[in-house]
Amino acid sequence: MKNKRLKLARIEKDLSQAQLAEAVGVTRQTIGLIEAGGYNPTLNLCIAICKTLGKTLDELFWEE
Template sequence: MNRVRQFRKQKQLSQQALADLVEVSRQTVNMIENQDYNPTLSLCIRLAKVLDTDLNALFWEEEDEQIQP
């Protein structure tokens, strides 16, 4: 599961609620969760703040989570 989606669900936020809090459209949140959109650094920071986490936890894979070729 995408980490943005995972953190959003833990906070019990809908895509629309998260979108409103970070000032983007629901479609943008959906595309981020589906990895169809690369958010700007400022949007990444806003997402991390709203979701009460840091950028590493939200966007970077741990070594053991990386997909093997």
């Protein structure tokens, strides 16, 4: 399942995949895979992404 909310939140903060990846300590490919639904990130990575983007876990990663 694609994570469109993550992509939108990243774009709202005017960050590229590479910039977000650098901020949270992973590769750009990892961010791309998370957005494409091809990678299930660890809880620690989810939290780091949320802090960087100013969002909650529910807002970015909770499936409705």
